[in-house]
Amino acid sequence: MPRTKTPSARKASKAAPGDVINLENYAPAYLTWIANKLSSGASQAYLAAFDVGIESWRVLVLLAIEGSISAQKACGIIGMDKASMSRCFKSMQARGFIELSLDPQDGRARIATLTPSGRAVHDQIRDIAMERERAFLSVLTAAERKMLLDLLRRLHENLPAVEAATRDHFSRRHPHALQRRGSKDSDS
Secondary structure, three states, X not given: OOXXXXXXXXXXXXXXXXXXXOHHHOHHXXXXXXXXXXXXXXXXXXXXXXXXXXXXXXXXXXXXXXXXXXXXXXXXXXXXXXXXXXXXXXXXXXXXXXXXXXXXXXXXXXXXXXXXXXXXXHHHHHHHHHHHHHHHHOXXXXXXXXXXXXXXXXXXXXXXXXXXXXXXHHHHHOHHHHHHHHHHHHHO
16 A cells, blocks of 8 residues: 655755644644545545535434434534534435434424434445445554554543643633634633
């Protein structure tokens, strides 16, 4: 399998070493590159075969697990913003993949429920998704795959600490930025 060159394998930067982030040793860069490339490849495959984009696929996965889910809960799990989730729900409803109803406990919240048609599409895409995961992880031993998933879970659970550290840094060094972020910080 051909290897993608990392940034340092390209032309060297003219900046002083301490003035830039060393992308070879910056975990967020690798996580972003991997996520972007996996999402892009999956989106192309799923769109070509089933005319289903990556956001709809992610919602189908949640619904296959949960049966039904609120837009708010789906946003929290997937990390999509509310407007994108609303558009995704509307598109999926129009295609017959989900049914939407109002939450009986909160008349403003929308609940999506997977339809048999949505389940059938999920099941077809699941096979491709599992094959992509198998190929992606094929360079790791079984023990390494387990360790990777354990580490990723821990990193995911630590995201609130990252946001707290960001707010703390801003409060000390860039208080004006907190004012601009105000509504986002109150959502977390």
